[in-house]
Amino acid sequence: MASGGLVSSSSGTMGCSLVLIMLAVMAFSRCIICMATAVEERSLLETAEFTLDSVRQSLTGQEDTIVYRLIERAKFPLNSRLYDQKYELVPGSPGTLIQFLFKQTEIVQAKAGRYLNPEETPFFPENLPPSVIQDRTYPVFLHLPAASVNVNNIIWDVYFNKFLPLLVKPGDDGNYAATSASDIELLQALSRRIHYGKFVAEVKYREAPHEYEPLIRAKDRNALMNLLTFKKQEEMVMRRVEKKGMVFGQYVSLNDTESTGKYKIDPSLVSQLYEKWVMPLTKDVEVEYLLKRLDGEQKQVP
Numbered sequence: 001m002a003s004g005g006l007v008s009s010s011s012g013t014m015g016c017s018l019v020l021i022m023l024a025v026m027a028f029s030r031c032i033i034c035m036a037t038a039v040e041e042r043s044l045l046e047t048a049e050f051t052l053d054s055v056r057q058s059l060t061g062q063e064d065t066i067v068y069r070l071i072e073r074a075k076f077p078l079n080s081r082l083y084d085q086k087y088e089l090v091p092g093s094p095g096t097l098i099q100f101l102f103k104q105t106e107i108v109q110a111k112a113g114r115y116l117n118p119e120e121t122p123f124f125p126e127n128l129p130p131s132v133i134q135d136r137t138y139p140v141f142l143h144l145p146a147a148s149v150n151v152n153n154i155i156w157d158v159y160f161n162k163f164l165p166l167l168v169k170p171g172d173d174g175n176y177a178a179t180s181a182s183d184i185e186l187l188q189a190l191s192r193r194i195h196y197g198k199f200v201a202e203v204k205y206r207e208a209p210h211e212y213e214p215l216i217r218a219k220d221r222n223a224l225m226n227l228l229t230f231k232k233q234e235e236m237v238m239r240r241v242e243k244k245g246m247v248f249g250q251y252v253s254l255n256d257t258e259s260t261g262k263y264k265i266d267p268s269l270v271s272q273l274y275e276k277w278v279m280p281l282t283k284d285v286e287v288e289y290l291l292k293r294l295d296g297e298q299k300q301v302p
């Protein structure tokens with residue numbers, strides 16, 4: 001390093017200390033923000049307290065993440081070149097740029113242990129590397145033969161072909177890296193929420209096995225769907241996510257009297273997302289999970 005470097009002069013040392021203090025302050029404030037959201041978002045796997053109330057509380061916390069991530073993605077236009085097979089943006093790599101970036105992200109995150117967590121489901125599960133982190137174990141709550149349910153291919157299709165064009169403006173600003181990072185985080189949050197249906201289903205099954213077992217044995221999808229559906233709960237979820245779209249998506253002004261009445265995303269789009277895709281797919285996961293819930297178990301002799 002040249003003689004004017006930070007470490008070799010006293011002013012440099014001061015500068016270095018200042019940078020360290022600033023970093024410490026930034027880390028502390030991030031920590032406070034994380035703690036605030038962590039109360040709601042905390043994984044139930046930390047406490048192993050699974051009840052219908054507690055899993056619903058987790059779903060409520062996950063709504064916040066989804067709404068924030070919708071707002072973030074809506075800052076960019078569609079940037080369709082990311083998703084279009086005909087643009088060879090990565091020479092020598094078939095597929096779209098978003099597929100390439102998503103796979104690379106999952107490879108890195110798998111090494112950090114993301115998919116050891118039963119709340120996480122990969123979009124590209126083939127050939128993921130093992131975790132380099134060995135010291136993290138999770139309590140086993142799900143029935144293992146049923147825990148592999150994965151509807152990420154449907155979530156992918158719905159997100160890119162139906163939902164995204166409603167959320168963002170048309171156009172291309174060339175910000176492909178930031179846009180794809182935003183897509184990946186949003187898709188991961190949606191996937192986590194939808195696959196949480198496995199936990200909901202397990203709780204419901206444990207609370208009333210005598211009601212579920214005959215339907216599972218009869219492979220009666222419709223009856224299972226009816227049994228696990230709570231229309232009033234769904235209506236409440238839709239109203240709440242729309243309100244979150246309004247509250248989190250406000251434009252904040254220092255002038256209290258100034259209200260534009262505009263939001264960063266259309267709040268009704270959030271409830272539409274939940275009504276048309278998030279809740280139906282969560283219920284599909286619940287049914288698929290339940291259909292496998294007795295696999296590997298001995299049939300009870302009455």
Ligand SMILES: O=C(O)C(=O)C[C@]1(C(=O)O)C=C[C@@H](O)C=C1
Pocket residue numbers: 056059200228229230231233234237278279280282283286
């Ligand atoms: O809360 C439940 O009981 C769930 O199964 C979750 C959920 C949802 O996706 O929000 C799905 C189905 C029910 O009809 C109500 C809500």
